[in-house]
Amino acid sequence: MRQKRMEENKKRMEELNLTKLALAVRNVSLKPSAQMKQGKSRSPRKPIIPDELRRSSRNSGKPSPVYKEVPAGIQEKPRRYYKTHRDLSNRVYADHESRVDAIERADEIESKLENGFPSFVKPMLQSHVTGGYWLGLPRSFCRKHLYSPKSKSDKQITLIDKDGDKWYTTFLADKDGLSGGWRGFAIAHELVDGDALVFELVEPTKFKVHIVKVNGKN
Secondary structure (H helix, E strand, O other): HHHHHHHHHHHHHHOOOOOHHHHHHHHHHHHHHHHHHHHOOOOOOOOOOOOHHOOOOHHHHOOOOOOOOOOOOOOOOOOOOOOOOOOOOOOOOOOHHHHHHHHHHHHHHOOOHOOOOOOEEEEEOHHHOOOOOOOEEEEEEEEEEEEEOOOOOOEEEEOOOOOOOOEEEEEEOOOOOOOOHHHHHHHHHOOOOOOOEEEEEEEEEEEEEEEEEEOOOO
């Protein structure tokens, strides 16, 4: 009975062309899945060129910017040349005997000072009369006569030569020495290595300076 019904249903489907219609529907349903498996081919994107970018109306009249990749590299910086005022090529150093002789003559001058003012002898070195022009003073003398250890302060010191000419210098308390103004005094009096100077403190901020030249001329 079952076999007979199946044959009758098949015969009816053939009469109505249902078999062909089912096959057609099946083929249509399979096409999208096949396309999905293959995947859609994408066209390559067109590269963006800077000149084609949208520009503001304010820059429409200006030339288009150029975008170029600058190769990495070390750019050499321009050299800086500094002028120097220190000509150290003509330095002349005093020999030991001449240096000692100048110091002894300076000591003799100091011993003959009659005013009783505080004084000291300072032999000249190259750093005092060339290059940096810095003159350090004896610390014990500075503490006793130029400042107290509890209250240090810079001040102006006046130097007076044998002709009565005055030279104004800056005394730096923290460094116990003369800075600004000393260079002018040294150059004006042609001080050289080996000279010996006697500093006589005639007033709280004023020195009378006696110069003893290393070559024998005072």
